[in-house]
Amino acid sequence: MRIKIAPSVLSADFSKLGAELKKVERAGADLIHVDVMDGHFVPNITIGPVVVKYLRKATSLPLDVHLMIENPAKYVDDFVKAGSDMITVHIETLGLGELAAIAKKLKAKGVKLGISLNPATPLAKIKKTLPLVDFVLVMSVNPGFSGQAFIPGAIKKVKELRAIFKKDISVDGGINHQTAKLVRDAGANILAAGSYIFGAKNTKKAINSLRRGS
């Protein structure tokens, strides 16, 4: 599977988001990862649909919107309207019935649905959701902040998931050139990375190192 790199704008300079998007776009990014946090599901507050709407205008890359919020069903429409191409919800925030309703809605709009699980949540918790989703986003840090250390338990989760799931597997949190290799070898094909990409002197080199491990 082709490896896709998704820079997380959470590590970008928010005073010049348009320029930051162009920078990663020119450097070969495949997707733009957008971390939405509500101060309830996670201990941090970031951005909402208003910002997504303007990110949409600033790049032609698909927007991979990661909802770390309670009651995601209430907000999905707003994020679709704002121009999301992929929307990820957390298994810790909703039940199977709600997820099925979101899946139906997103399918009708041509938006991909992802399910995510926290480091402490066992893989068994998402098994029933797999027929409903287009991809799984495995968290390799506790959601809330960029710049945290990779939690190695994610590797085993990705391996076990890859054995039963043939679609896209994304890993998010603490990704650098070393941890990228570990999760690629385990079977992940989308890598979301914030601080490693936006903190790099050479953005293109950083993105290439995640894709190819050089």
Ligand code: DX5
């Ligand atoms: C964490 C977010 C991640 C984060 C990644 O809650 O979901 O997407 O921004 O940042 P790094 O790559 O710095 O861990």
Ligand code: ZN
């Ligand atoms: Zn994220």
